[in-house]
Amino acid sequence: MENNKKHPYINVVVIGAGIAGLCTSYYLKKKKIDHIVIERGEIANTWNNERWDNFYLVNPNWAMKIPEFGFYSDHFPSKNPDGFLNKSEVVSYIKDFGNFIGSKIYVNENVENISKDENNYIITTSKRKISSKNIVIASGAFGNAHIPEMHKMLDRNSFQIHSSKYKNSNELPDGDVIVVGSGQSGAQIAEDLLDSGKRVWLAVSKCGRRPRRYRGKDSSWWNYKMGSFDKTVKDVPFEERWSCSSHTSGSRGGHDINLLNLYEKGLSLCGSIKDCKDNFVYMNNDLYKNIKFSDEYALNWAKNVDKYIKNKKLVAPKEEILADPRIKKTSLQSITKLDISKNKTSIIWATGFRYNFDWIDLDITDENNHPIQNRGITKYAGLYFMGLQWMYSSKSAQFIGVSEDAKYIVEEIEKKL
Template sequence: MSTSPATPEHLASDDTTHVPVIVIGGGQAGLSVSWYLGANDIDHLVVEAGTPMHQWSDTRWDNFTLVTPNWHCRLPGYAYQGPDPDGFMTRDEVVEWLRGWLDTFSPPLRTGTRVTRLSHGEDGGYELMTEGEHGPEILTCDEVVVATGGYPVPVVPTFAPTLDPAIRQLHSEEYRNSDQLADGAVLVVGSGQSGAQIAEDLHLEGRSVHLAIGTAPRVARFYRGRDCMTWLADMGLYETPAQQYPGGKAAREKTNHYVTGRDGGRDVDLRAFALEGMSLYGTLTDGRDTGLTFAPTLTSSLDKADSVYNSICADIDAHIAREGIDAPPASRYEPVWRPSTDPETLDLAAAGITTIIWAIGYRPDYRWIEASAFDGGGRPMQTRGVTGVSGLSFIGLPWMHTWGSGRFLGIDDDARHIAETIIDRGRGTAGGLRLAVGS
């Protein structure tokens, strides 16, 4: 993997620290912007706190697989060309695929360098304060692209510190496998993609699992002869701007549907897990010492998730009918288990629970950016990544433009738009963006 290309000339001298464009973050989103800037001879620098795309190996559990089909994996100048386009790469296979992409070009990349403050420069443009192996440094630029990820700060409840210290607590990004946990039962809190799949991982390892579920919807893995996400792609859902969905930009707050690509892909059916011994609860609301309380929402949450599952299938049915597609017959999910009651309390000690895994998401943290570009929730106010603050853009945000944003499927288009915007604003070399696209 090419991680340390030659230092650009403007960084060769201690007296010169100005770079026309700086991309903060060396994940696949930031490097995709770099790919387009480099293809058009735009002088720029990518600044990465760790190593390129390190989160794929550092924050995914051992049995992680993609939940989107491999054919979704496309980046500038590069697309999945393996033998199983309808399969689901494992974590290690994704890391290897990304390494192959990075070997196809040489981004001007500075690793081990964290940006601690981004502010407006005295003479226009931006000033970046950084810290790294060589101590603090100040860089300036005309354009800056923030590619640090959508929501980088793991969320844990405010009451977490009041729980019995004998019970280990970790966030989903710290989970690797069952063996790293102490003997005993495990409580997973959250039923989004990470929570549901980690609960399944532990369940398959024979652990006693308790799962507190939220409002996450679910989707069928396969329906009427194809992967559901392939149907949805054909229907154009991943390319539809967020503003055109019911509720408009509120779509960006939606939790992703839970499903898995493990063992070739299958549904995640929490009701089936309950039949096999997993204990389910509604939304966790409070806790102290070894006692937890839950909202009585288990039944309604399961019913709502199944309703979304069947609604998506119905939308696919309508598409098949409109297009006259020959496909296997339609079907509907029928519950295989129903709770007899909605449990509202749990004694961790009595249940033998020794570990809690928090899988309730992440929150934004842009306090290091001194610019009027954020709403009351601390999220960037942007359109396709471009803010109202001249020269400031974002990339890699969930629902930044479409459902595909923040996924491999939509990164190429989003990065290309950001690069085009930078060139159109005249911050780089003159001329239009060459339409060199991957896949």
């Protein structure tokens, strides 16, 4: 570190000590490029503080492709390629990777602002100001927790949290729970609550499901072989990139999540949320349509696997997924409203995330508030992003692909030094 006229100068500053920031630091260290990492909380902060206690990764261990720290390395905490890491294992794994890299990581230091003077970027943190010509923003894949504005219309005494704040059923008030949104997080949290003995409602949105295993292999393995992870922003239209993630689970060794199976175990299903007012949550009449979509998604996914097996002349066990006979319009009629005051119903909003880069005093976002970038490279020389969902490909924010983008970004930085 050396001083310029105004602030201490650092060649490269990486913001965020999650897996994206650490992979970036790994390649910077390999190329002996001077840098530091600044983290608002602790290493693996989001994984530790914004996941529920019984969280498991959805992709199997073999898909952990972190440089020198992947599944086939001596550092990996499991020898089972088809196993799934739980929350505490993921947190320890990322922290161990950070220690392995050995870079300067400053924790509990929040970056509050980034601006630019004539020559350098000025980074204002909760502890200091830093000058740099190169910044890699790896502050999270998804952004900030998003709860629809309609939640403000509910009674002020109602208990409401975002799914990122849910830890376990014991931390919720006594009474029922309604989970809003049936993507991966919503469906898994609903199952977790049901297993704990809670009476649970799930407001079902338009999300597909996929079997955990099919024709002898994990569904993630088939997706990997069929090139799903390698699809880039050039292959998939913008609106399709943000469709709901198909639900399955890595808990209990990996298993299917079929909402109708959970319904038979006691989960109450209703349509997606239309509105809220006082003590009432109002539902759309789309339960049948959304459950049918989920089932058709699984059927189409299986057909694509069958086609791939046939075209590649692979040997695989015979298996067939049939349309679920329980999906009948007459039996899948949603309630139209729910009085949350009757059974002291808590609400968990599994309604996703939104980017917010208002703390950067530069024109870096588009009309959707997404960063304007091309594989992490922005129009501002020396300003980069890392680890964004669909930054370049469908695996850009995942353990299976984040290191590829990190390597690319560091090579770009090296060219300009």
